[in-house]
Amino acid sequence: MAAPVAALLFDIGNVVIDVDFARTLTAWQKSSALSLAELKARFGMDEPYRQHEVGVLATPQYFAHLRGQLRLDCDDATVLAGWNATFGAPVAGTLALIDQVRERVPCFAFSNTNKLHMDEMQKNFADVLQRFEHVFASHEIGHRKPQAAAFRYVLEKIGRPAEQVLFFDDLAENVEGAAACGLQAVLFREPEDVRRELAARGLLAP
Structure with missing residues (x-):
């Protein structure tokens, strides 16, 4: 039987806010010698991307990497505009559920992200971020999900035992990493997954 939930922890991208790097690549394609298909093949969460997300690689160096990797011929402002084009709309169903429970159970967010995002x-x-007691960002804490050090840091700051924290993320490797650290970890595919898990633990008002 699962332990009582004392805190909720949410990933942000595609759990709370829609993100899609296809929008970024479409924006950058206007400044690239490569086709959209070639950009998709070349762009990914490579080592410079991961270093940027833990604050090791500064933005100018990461943008220089992107220019070379993706053959971008544009200034920093254009790279940045494309970088931020990844964001879509808030995930309304998730936010509605957070609003139902956050007065009773503290809600936190933990995102693999960077200062620009x-x-x-x-x-x-x-208005989305203010729903959380605190937003943990990988570039600020120096660790990314699914690293155990990342979850240990967040748990220490939340001040709750791992088994009392219910965590939602849309990436299986992050869910597995959280579960290995003792959290109650759930793979998010749609807001119904959040509703089901909250209801099963008696956290939703009848």
Whole structure:
């Protein structure tokens, strides 16, 4: 039997806010010698991407990497505009459920992200972020999901035992990493997954 839930922890991308790098690549294609298909083949969560997300690689160096990798011929402002084009709309179903429970159970967010995207979220999604007691960002803590060190850091700051934290993420490797650290971890595919898990634990009002 699962332990009582004392805190909820949500991934942000595609759980709370829609993100899709296809929008980014479409924006960048206007400044690239490569086709959209070639950009999709070349862009990914490579080592520079991961270093950027833990604050090791600075933005100018990461943008230089992107220019070379994707053959972009444009200034930083254009690269940044494409980088932030990844964001879509808030996931309304998830937010509605958070609003139902956050007065009774503290809600936190944990995102593998970077300063540029965090700045964009704080600017354009402030009403979403304010629902959380705290937003943990990989570039600020120096660790990414699914690293155990990342979850240990977040758990220490939340101040709850791992088994009392219910975590939602849309990536299986992050769910597996959280479960290995003792969290109650759920793979998110749609808001119904959140509703089902909250209801099963008696966290939704009848």
